[in-house]
Amino acid sequence: MLRGSVGLVALGSILLSGTAFAQEKIKVGVTATLEGTYTVLGEDGMRGHQTALNVLGKKVGDKELEFIVASTDATPDSAVRAVRKLIEQDKVQILLSPLSGDEGIAVKNFAKTRPELTFINAASGAQETTYVDPSPNFYRYNMDGAQWQVGLGKYAYEDKKYRKIATVGEDYSFIYTQVFGLALEFCGLGGQITSRQWVPLGTKDFASVIAALPDDVDAIYLGLGGADAVNFLNQYQQAGGKAHLMGGSIMVDQTILSAKGNAKNALIGTIAASGQADTWEDAGWQKFVKAYQDAFPPNKRFPSPSLLATNYYNSTMALILALRQVNGDLSNNQAKYREALAKIELDAPNGKIKLDSNRQAIGTNFVTEVVDDGKGALFSKVVKVIPNVNQTLGYDPAVFAKIGLPGRTIPECKKY
Amino acid sequence: MTRFIERHPAWALITIIAVAVLLWLIFAVWPPGLEQAIGRKRIFLNAVLNGITLGGLYFLVASGFTLIFGLMRNVNLAHGSLYLFGGYVGYAISAATGSWILSFIVAFVAVALVGVLLQIIVFRRMEGQDLRQTMVTIGLSIVFADLMLWAFGGNFYQIETPSWLIGPIALPLVSAVRPSGEMVYLQYPLVRLVIFAASVVIGVAMWLALNRTRVGMIIRAGVDDRDILAATGVQIQLVFVLVFALGAGLAGIAGVVGGTFQSISPGEDTRFLLASLVVVIVGGMGSIPGAALGALIIGLAEQLGSVYIPTYAIVVTFLIMVVVLALRPQGLVARR
Numbered sequence: 117m118l119r120g121s122v123g124l125v126a127l128g129s130i131l132l133s134g135t136a137f138a139q140e141k142i143k144v145g146v147t148a149t150l151e152g153t154y155t156v157l158g159e160d161g162m163r164g165h166q167t168a169l170n171v172l173g174k175k176v177g178d179k180e181l182e183f184i185v186a187s188t189d190a191t192p193d194s195a196v197r198a199v200r201k202l203i204e205q206d207k208v209q210i211l212l213s214p215l216s217g218d219e220g221i222a223v224k225n226f227a228k229t230r231p232e233l234t235f236i237n238a239a240s241g242a243q244e245t246t247y248v249d250p251s252p253n254f255y256r257y258n259m260d261g262a263q264w265q266v267g268l269g270k271y272a273y274e275d276k277k278y279r280k281i282a283t284v285g286e287d288y289s290f291i292y293t294q295v296f297g298l299a300l301e302f303c304g305l306g307g308q309i310t311s312r313q314w315v316p317l318g319t320k321d322f323a324s325v326i327a328a329l330p331d332d333v334d335a336i337y338l339g340l341g342g343a344d345a346v347n348f349l350n351q352y353q354q355a356g357g358k359a360h361l362m363g364g365s366i367m368v369d370q371t372i373l374s375a376k377g378n379a380k381n382a383l384i385g386t387i388a389a390s391g392q393a394d395t396w397e398d399a400g401w402q403k404f405v406k407a408y409q410d411a412f413p414p415n416k417r418f419p420s421p422s423l424l425a426t427n428y429y430n431s432t433m434a435l436i437l438a439l440r441q442v443n444g445d446l447s448n449n450q451a452k453y454r455e456a457l458a459k460i461e462l463d464a465p466n467g468k469i470k471l472d473s474n475r476q477a478i479g480t481n482f483v484t485e486v487v488d489d490g491k492g493a494l495f496s497k498v499v500k501v502i503p504n505v506n507q508t509l510g511y512d513p514a515v516f517a518k519i520g521l522p523g524r525t526i527p528e529c530k531k532y
Numbered sequence: 533m534t535r536f537i538e539r540h541p542a543w544a545l546i547t548i549i550a551v552a553v554l555l556w557l558i559f560a561v562w563p564p565g566l567e568q569a570i571g572r573k574r575i576f577l578n579a580v581l582n583g584i585t586l587g588g589l590y591f592l593v594a595s596g597f598t599l600i601f602g603l604m605r606n607v608n609l610a611h612g613s614l615y616l617f618g619g620y621v622g623y624a625i626s627a628a629t630g631s632w633i634l635s636f637i638v639a640f641v642a643v644a645l646v647g648v649l650l651q652i653i654v655f656r657r658m659e660g661q662d663l664r665q666t667m668v669t670i671g672l673s674i675v676f677a678d679l680m681l682w683a684f685g686g687n688f689y690q691i692e693t694p695s696w697l698i699g700p701i702a703l704p705l706v707s708a709v710r711p712s713g714e715m716v717y718l719q720y721p722l723v724r725l726v727i728f729a730a731s732v733v734i735g736v737a738m739w740l741a742l743n744r745t746r747v748g749m750i751i752r753a754g755v756d757d758r759d760i761l762a763a764t765g766v767q768i769q770l771v772f773v774l775v776f777a778l779g780a781g782l783a784g785i786a787g788v789v790g791g792t793f794q795s796i797s798p799g800e801d802t803r804f805l806l807a808s809l810v811v812v813i814v815g816g817m818g819s820i821p822g823a824a825l826g827a828l829i830i831g832l833a834e835q836l837g838s839v840y841i842p843t844y845a846i847v848v849t850f851l852i853m854v855v856v857l858a859l860r861p862q863g864l865v866a867r868r
Contacts, residue, residue: 151798155686314842320794321586323721324839327578328571343688347795350690354721354793356700376627377692 141182142444144435145202147213147238148428152189153318154216154342156371157424161215161239163417164425167408168432176436176444184208188215190317192222199223203230209446210439211235212431215424217242217261217290227251232449234457236435239427241365242289243296243522246476247507253450255457255475257434257464258427259391261290262297262522263505264365267483268389269301271499272362276387278334280308281362284325284348285339287314289522294339294364296522300509303529314524319344322351334360341366349379363388368486370394370418373494380494386486391427392466393482393498394420404429404465419493430464437462467503478506561709570840574707577718579839580832585724587831588731589793592786594808594815594823595738596779602755602818603775605662606655609669611783612805613676618643618784619796620680623689632694632792639784647780651773673801681798691791697723727789734782735824742820751775755818810849814856816863825865 146165149158162185174181184206186198195214202208211233214223220240227235228251237245237256241264246256272278281302285291291314299309310333315325326348329336336359340348345367361383366372368388373380392401408421408429421429438456445452462469467480480503484496508516511532520526537544558580562573570576597611621642622635629635654672658664700719707718742748750771753761762768790796790804807830812818815826830849837845856864 151686323582324579324835328575343795346688346690353698354723356719377690
């Protein structure tokens with residue numbers, strides 16, 4: 117009898133809680149590279165995402181946002197697997213995914229098979245994702261790898277007087293896109309790229325790659341990220357390397373500049389370009405840095421947000437702000453929501469962001485130089501701010517289309 | 533050696549010619565035509581040295597693996613987990629105390645203890661049941677991998693190289709001759725040479741211990757016939773525990789080495805398990821010189837492959853394994 121009544125009470129309370137908190141939820145799936153080579157990038161991306169939630173809150177009208185996170189390892193199949201799991205098992209309606217270049221292309225292609233859902237790119241930066249055959253339900257609020265290199269080639273050629281450079285990069289779409297952006301500008305001014313080395317993502321032993329670096333160049337461009345960058349710098353230091361360095365957007369980034377050990381000191385003085393600069397004076401940027409710093413204890417974050425944190429912050433912002441504009445209305449295959457997403461202009465911490473007709477961001481780019489703050493911490497200092505960078509990098513779309521898609525040997529080193 | 537030449541004159545000739553060509557490539561100044569055909573000598577020399585030093589690391593991992601197999605007929609597929617655990621322990625000690633040497637000692641002791649526990653708690657209960665042991669070790673490696681992921685996270689750890697080992701030294705190998713006639717000597721990272729020297733010392737010490745000491749004699753006797761050895765009154769279980777501890781400890785040391793010149797992270801356990809499997813299959817299961825030869829071949833194949841045929845580098849290792857399995861399935865230096 118006693119047991120029976122207890123059971124009844126329990127059942128009753130479940131029913132009650134059901135009615136008392138009956139609140140519609142909007143489920144959002146998030147992926148980040150929380151394993152493998154890009155683990156630190158994924159972790160900081162999630163910090164940026166959390167910072168945005170701290171600022172905006174999770175309410176949309178009378179609905180509550182629920183975020184479900186899945187982990188990937190920067191390979192395209194891991195990203196598609198994670199996205200499928202989020203859609204099929206967790207029944208998410210909106211996706212904030214993915215982080216890395218090849219993942220982005222795969223998720224964009226997958227997005228076409230689910231036209232009733234909306235995909236918001238979290239941070240991936242391969243050009244192909246939004247440039248070739250874009251998916252109508254895929255939105256990207258960060259620039260691509262080539263846009264993030266705008267200004268670097270010119271600064272290297274005109275201010276640093278570099279004439280010949282060699283590149284080392286990870287062998288996948290995002291780094292191809294970065295070298296593409298660099299080469300167009302640097303070679304367009306008359307510079308030469310004498311060798312391009314490509315290493316597999318997740319390379320451990322760089323000794324032979326380092327040995328094969330040419331001596332007769334003014335600088336070496338590094339397009340590496342995460343553990344690969346740290347491994348490279350460590351072994352570069354052991355090999356006694358002394359060349360001038362240039363860095364890609366995830367090479368000169370807090371994910372590397374805050375790495376343990378002193379191998380990163382090789383980066384002091386390195387010039388780079390990216391969608392952000394750590395020491396930018398802009399009030400909006402400083403406010404974001406403060407929000408990021410306040411959200412996590414110092415040993416659980418970087419001194420300043422990485423590019424990934426900023427991208428996740430911005431994409432989460434776009435996701436929530438557009439959803440609020442339509443008051444959480446996802447009816448009619450999310451048509452209203454998509455319209456709002458396409459039109460929204462973000463007042464992002466790293467400059468204003470709006471989308472073009474391919475739903476690809478037009479934003480602000482930064483040329484930077486790595487400095488030591490005097491206490492052993494490294495930061496990227498602003499050299500130049502370039503607003504309104506579009507995906508065709510200011511080229512006429514017809515000319516740009518003739519260059520070809522970024523690849524191991526594309527573009528050729530010449531003026532287009 | 534002489535017997536090998538008598539029995540296989542053709543193979544012996546091929547080997548001698550190959551060694552001669554290799555020595556010429558290493559010591560001679562390359563004519564310009566050759567440099568144009570296959571690239572600069574510096575790259576070749578670096579790849580060879582990298583292969584040899586990487587082979588040193590592989591040897592450290594594989595020697596423990598092969599030792600345990602040789603004596604106990606136990607294919608310990610959790611060996612990679614021991615490697616990774618050693619790396620994490622080494623990192624923790626090095627980060628806490630700043631001492632690189634101490635991290636080796638602690639990693640050796642800690643991982644050896646895990647080995648002792650494994651032998652006493654797990655393997656003693658299923659002695660002589662090969663398949664069961666293999667299955668249990670696969671299970672254990674999965675459990676260990678998840679425990680370590682939980683404790684250390686998915687991040688990459690790098691053990692800091694002590695300052696006296698940072699930087700390159702000039703080797704007495706000519707990498708090029710400048711037009712002025714000046715010799716350019718090869719610059720090579722000191723830390724890799726030191727680590728290689730250490731693995732050679734460990735290898736030689738192990739060989740001496742096995743062949744010149746009483747304990748070594750007991751172990752060799754155990755490899756040949758466990759039952760008779762036990763019947764002569766030797767405490768065979770104690771020997772098993774000791775060998776397991778040594779093999780595990782070596783994997784722990786290898787973890788610290790790997791954490792110093794590469795880095796440690798989840799996934800490294802299976803990478804090194806696979807590497808040591810390939811190494812002992814090529815060299816011959818249960819043989820220490822075989823592990824050394826196998827490690828050298830695999831290390832060289834990986835590094836030369838990554839320089840000269842980057843796209844197919846991964847295949848080369850397995851190709852070697854397939855060829856060895858096809859032509860000499862017992863391994864190159866198999867015990868008869």
